[in-house]
Amino acid sequence: MKIKLCTLLFGFLLLASISSVAQTTGQQYKVDTSSLSLFPVPNFYANVRFTDPLDSSAGSDLAIDNIEITSTPTHPFSVEDVQRQPGTKKGIQVTFTGDPPTDVTSAHICFHKLNFLDSQNKTHGVSEVCGNPEIETSASVAGQRDSVLNDLKTVPKTSAEKNIFASGFTTTASSGTDGGVNLNLNSNELGVPGLTVFLHLDKATSVGGDPKRFEAGPNFRNILLFGRADLQQMQKDIAELRTNPPTQRRAELIDELNKIEGKKRFWSAVLIDFSGQLEGEALNFNVTNFIGNGQIQLQSRTQRLFGSNSGFWRVRLVPAGMEGGKNVNSTTTQAATATSQSSSPEDFVARVKAGGQLTLFYENTDNPFPLKRVDLDLGLVQRYLFFKEAQVSGSPGVATIFNSGRKPWYQASLKIYLVDTPKGKYGFQLSYNNGSLPPAFSNTKSFQFGFLFESSDGEDAKPAKK
Amino acid sequence: MAMKASSSKPAVPQHIAVMNSLIATKQAAVGPKDGRLEVALAISATTTLVTVDASTTPFTTIPDDLFDRTFNDAKVGISDDQMSIFKANLTVLLPEITDDIAQIPENSALPIEKVAELVRLSLLAALKSKS
Numbered sequence: 001m002k003i004k005l006c007t008l009l010f011g012f013l014l015l016a017s018i019s020s021v022a023q024t025t026g027q028q029y030k031v032d033t034s035s036l037s038l039f040p041v042p043n044f045y046a047n048v049r050f051t052d053p054l055d056s057s058a059g060s061d062l063a064i065d066n067i068e069i070t071s072t073p074t075h076p077f078s079v080e081d082v083q084r085q086p087g088t089k090k091g092i093q094v095t096f097t098g099d100p101p102t103d104v105t106s107a108h109i110c111f112h113k114l115n116f117l118d119s120q121n122k123t124h125g126v127s128e129v130c131g132n133p134e135i136e137t138s139a140s141v142a143g144q145r146d147s148v149l150n151d152l153k154t155v156p157k158t159s160a161e162k163n164i165f166a167s168g169f170t171t172t173a174s175s176g177t178d179g180g181v182n183l184n185l186n187s188n189e190l191g192v193p194g195l196t197v198f199l200h201l202d203k204a205t206s207v208g209g210d211p212k213r214f215e216a217g218p219n220f221r222n223i224l225l226f227g228r229a230d231l232q233q234m235q236k237d238i239a240e241l242r243t244n245p246p247t248q249r250r251a252e253l254i255d256e257l258n259k260i261e262g263k264k265r266f267w268s269a270v271l272i273d274f275s276g277q278l279e280g281e282a283l284n285f286n287v288t289n290f291i292g293n294g295q296i297q298l299q300s301r302t303q304r305l306f307g308s309n310s311g312f313w314r315v316r317l318v319p320a321g322m323e324g325g326k327n328v329n330s331t332t333t334q335a336a337t338a339t340s341q342s343s344s345p346e347d348f349v350a351r352v353k354a355g356g357q358l359t360l361f362y363e364n365t366d367n368p369f370p371l372k373r374v375d376l377d378l379g380l381v382q383r384y385l386f387f388k389e390a391q392v393s394g395s396p397g398v399a400t401i402f403n404s405g406r407k408p409w410y411q412a413s414l415k416i417y418l419v420d421t422p423k424g425k426y427g428f429q430l431s432y433n434n435g436s437l438p439p440a441f442s443n444t445k446s447f448q449f450g451f452l453f454e455s456s457d458g459e460d461a462k463p464a465k466k
Numbered sequence: 467m468a469m470k471a472s473s474s475k476p477a478v479p480q481h482i483a484v485m486n487s488l489i490a491t492k493q494a495a496v497g498p499k500d501g502r503l504e505v506a507l508a509i510s511a512t513t514t515l516v517t518v519d520a521s522t523t524p525f526t527t528i529p530d531d532l533f534d535r536t537f538n539d540a541k542v543g544i545s546d547d548q549m550s551i552f553k554a555n556l557t558v559l560l561p562e563i564t565d566d567i568a569q570i571p572e573n574s575a576l577p578i579e580k581v582a583e584l585v586r587l588s589l590l591a592a593l594k595s596k597s
Binding site: 042084095136145223234301303312 | 498499502504506510511512514515517518519520521524525531533534540542544547551555558559561568569570571573575576577578580581583584588590
């Protein structure tokens with residue numbers, strides 16, 4: 001068994017290494033996207049985004065005479081300033097003075113010479129880098145905004161967070177488990193801010209490893225920010241800065257902005273959720289409840305891992321949550337005959353819960369050791385049942401029992417990536433689940449191991465599994 | 467100069483033309499309101515991995531290529547769950563586009579630059595509706 005596992009692992013790493021050698025990276029040194037905003041000053045400007053990062057030390061890139069802009073019909077464009085866009089190495093903003101023309105149908109912007117950086121941070125001078133900016137006017141801007149919003153909605157989800165607090169708080173794609181499925185879907189396209197619809201399915205075929213959990217319904221979330229007052233002060237400061245105050249006042253405002261931004265706040269928000277949901281024993285609904293759920297969560301800001309730049313951690317606490325509702329079906333199997341059936345002795349469901357989730361992440365691709373990235377997720381939830389509820393056995397033919405009291409659930413997931421290539425990362429995953437989840441409260445104790453491949457664009461895949 | 471402004475736009479009274487010119491000069495010194503600083507500050511309020519320095523012109527961020535990354539990037543560290551908090555932060559900083567911010571998908575795989583682009587266009591659209 002051990003030899004087989006080692007052979008599999010060796011083959012997997014060999015495949016990863018070959019894949020690594022086959023990678024090629026290419027630069028384009030072109031305009032990626034560009035826009036020309038024809039609104040009155042100060043919103044009369046052009047934004048140009050390039051395919052590759054620019055060399056920030058090349059001041060000549062920003063010279064006004066390095067830029068030429070023409071339009072149809074022809075209009076003079078008087079360049080006021082050229083700056084790198086903040087927070088990116090790929091963008092330049094050109095601001096103009098005067099009144100913007102209103103009849104422009106197309107434009108052409110050229111940089112006579114630009115200095116790009118390649119993947120080894122070497123500078124490459126490129127001549128005549130040109131683009132045709134999208135024209136933004138008061139007539140077109142609403143449609144252009146909607147187009148960008150539609151683009152955002154098509155971005156695929158990549159994370160695989162598992163929420164154990166029940167009620168659609170995560171938005172993930174499906175990911176396979178050993179002979180089962182863990183599916184978490186969310187939609188916030190209901191037109192009501194804070195309202196989402198969710199569906200969770202956690203089902204496996206292995207005996208003792210199947211939580212038999214299904215739930216679906218709407219969820220309403222309200223968010224209370226710990227830093228609201230600070231953010232409001234920031235908004236006022238930025239608004240005052242935009243009035244171009246005297247130098248001393250400007251310095252005071254910027255100092256205040258930086259002080260507020262630098263505050264060491266640990267918690268970022270309280271999340272208050274209310275949901276109504278149908279929960280059932282996946283996939284036969286022998287145990288089915290209609291539940292109202294309310295809970296409070298405390299979410300931390302993402303924190304640096306031991307103060308380093310190579311990792312982070314964050315925590316979410318659920319200090320209190322309540323679940324209450326009506327049992328609509330508990331037609332359960334009795335004894336080894338598997339023929340006779342009985343109903344729940346209780347009509348109602350009442351539970352309280354508390355728990356927490358800790359995420360730890362480390363990534364250092366320059367690490368000489370074969371430990372490029374580590375993802376660790378730990379979660380627990382403790383439920384207390386005031387009324388007796390069904391506890392479905394994981395083994396076929398074993399009687400379902402009814403009981404109340406404490407029902408814990410623990411989960412741990414560890415992903416370790418050993419090989420990092422431009423095309424993706426290769427590693428393995430360990431996961432452990434223990435406890436029971438509503439409504440079936442089937443005792444679950446499972447340990448899983450699998451190989452991982454995560455492509456560079458974030459798509460997860462699992463090429464092999466043990 | 468006042469004569470020139472008056473002759474080119476006879477419908478606008480001279481004193482208003484002068485005022486418009488002064489306002490335009492002042493606004494030009496401020497730079498466009500594109501919401502980029504607000505997006506960076508809203509991210510910084512959600513994760514300590516990102517910092518913003520407003521004392522430079524233009525402002526600077528750590529990481530310096532923040533907008534080239536996605537929210538769930540290792541140097542940003544925002545999860546799907548935290549996207550709703552980022553949106554709430556941004557709504558406080560840019561209350562005039564609350565409805566548009568609410569429509570941003572709570573998907574941490576979104577490129578930050580693309581969200582900044584939506585914010586910029588939303589602010590321009592809000593400017594249009596205000597005028």
